[in-house]
Amino acid sequence: GAGVSQSPRYKVAKRGQDVALRCDPISGHVSLFWYQQALGQGPEFLTYFQNEAQLDKSGLPSDRFFAERPEGSVSTLKIQRTQQEDSAVYLCASSLGGRNNSPLHFGNGTRLTVT
């Protein structure tokens, strides 16, 4: 079946521009996660949704970062007034959620380069 899909695959933005990154999770997956991965590092948690509710946004690095999942399916990560330090790969993952210990399934990410 289809996995987690992210678009665009690559994004180049000039410093100060706003960007929007899209995630299509696996159908029926309740939980959705966003991660940021800097070059040579492991992914770092940004935020978590259960259906449409954003239950944890403790990893968002600043108030320029905003995520939404209005209908409990597709999610968008928005970064306002991009800075060079925002350059990274942004990964989305989804899981069944619930009480079972269901694994997270990741997309291939969006590589953001801020010039």
Next chain:
Amino acid sequence: DAKTTQPPSMDCAEGRAANLPCNHSTISGNEYVYWYRQIHSQGPQYIIHGLKNNETNEMASLIITEDRKSSTLILPHATLRDTAVYYCIVRAPSGYSTLTFGKGTMLLVSP
């Protein structure tokens, strides 16, 4: 979440078994051990997870020590396509809990 310790890099000859160790001495009784790998330019790929018992699937085997303080991921017949960074992660039991990635082990499989 408990922290994990992995060697930064390992080498393996193609066709041989790759045994990747992980220490998680502060793991709690209800936390799971998860393994993911990340091939260059791709997202992390789920491999396997377990609680107490050894687990096996089509990709790998997971051996967890009786005291649960360490585990080993076994790739029985490594191929060049298994070259990747392997992450060992301890995760709280809820399906809503996130994953905390460390630096992982860079496994290089050579011909």
